[in-house]
Amino acid sequence: MKRWFARFMYGRYGGDSLNNLLIWISVGLLLLAYIPYLWPMSILAYGVLIYTIFRTLSRNIPRRRAEEAAYLRVRSRFAKKRALRKQIRRERKTHRYFKCPACHAMLRVPRGKGEIVVTCPRCGKKTDKKT
Ligand SMILES: [Zn+2]
Structure with missing residues (x-):
């Protein structure tokens, strides 16, 4: 069974941090779907989950790597902004x-130098x- 799965996954993309995020998004949407009148969120959640499975099983590895790289660029931009806000708060x-x-x-x-250029x-x- 383990060998069968290893052979099945050979040449496929597998998991990455974007897939992890997508799984958490679909879990969040499924939880939202419990709220009355928000049940259509479950359709969206299953859509996100299907896309995650598609990415995991995809054989188009360069395309998946490009998506992951784009995601990591956006994530690092947010991380830099968060770090700067933290630094401003620390040195206020x-x-x-x-x-x-x-x-x-x-x-x-x-601070405390008066009017400066x-x-x-x-x-x-x-x-x-x-x-
Ligand atoms: Zn400037």
Whole structure:
């Protein structure tokens, strides 16, 4: 049985982190479907589950890898934003953060220096800021 399954899965994509996310989404949708009048969520949940099974059994590995890479890019973008928010919260008493008005880069200056001219390291724009 184990050997049969190994032979069956040979050349197929298998699992990845996008599949894990899709499984959790379908579990969440199935739980939502218990709420009255939200039963159509179960159709969506089974759709997501079928897509997950399709991805797992797919032989088009380059396509599945591209989907996984796109998902990981989006996930890392959110992780970076979350890390920055955490850093801003941690340093809120010693530093001020604000966006460059020209290029929207995040700038960090020490607090308590009064009126200062901040030069953006990315685009060179000078801005007056109160710290
Ligand atoms: Zn800038």
